Amino acid sequence: MKKHYYPYTEFRDDLKTLVSNIDKPFDTIVGISRGGLSMAQMLGEYYDIRKVYAINSIGYDDTVKRDEVRIFNIPDLSDSKSVLIVDDIVDSGDTIVKILEILKEKFPQINFYVASIFYKKSAKIAPDWFVKEAPSWIDFFWTVDLKEDRI
């Protein structure tokens, strides 16, 4: 499988494209941990939003039901009106579907939007905004940069 290294400079440029596309207001950013955290931070800085939270998901194999996703560390969004959920990639869409289901049930009064850098057309759900289609394998800088000697 061809690996695509995704450097910080490309991430920065992609975020610039993303913010030029986002055309709805929001007062809170929720980054899906871990993939969406850098993105959440930089968008929080860009939009001057202090309510930047994390939500966690972990995929696991169940013998009965496959591709199950467990969501934990759910933030309290009681005083938010409009929330942008961000992740590096919407791949199968399982995570984002589950997160939206939980958050909408818990906070029915909130508008939720989803933004990602990468998106696979085969996903169950499309983000409201994304930057590019995903190659088959991505080595994100935040995953590999501390492990290897890249310049």
Place this chain on the structure above:
Amino acid sequence: MKKHYYPYTEFRDDLKTLVSNIDKPFDTIVGISRGGLSMAQMLGEYYDIRKVYAINSIGYDDTVKRDEVRIFNIPDLSDSKSVLIVDDIVDSGDTIVKILEILKEKFPQINFYVASIFYKKSAKIAPDWFVKEAPSWIDFFWTVDLKEDRI
């Protein structure tokens, strides 16, 4: 005031230094939002830790008591044993003192450690690990890169 631009490449190298210094085990990482989120993400990837959470602080001026810090979005750490709290900079130390006070009271059984990139000697508290002393003003890449055209 002389401004110091802090690029991603320096951040990456500083994190490499930081992980070579950290000599205690932990099972959870809490990033102080927003400054510690990219750091939390990259350390989570490096240590293969999925429990990467955010905690939020906001400073405000009270007419009676100055330099007050409000902490919110406190994560549930009930199933953690040892937690690394991370932030970009320990400046006055007010935020980290308050966060430790709240988390230690809520989770008395947990060992808490603190790591930051920058540290000011005048701070009320020193992190367990830090990389360098802070210059007077830092333009972090996550704050300025989406706003300006830097290459």
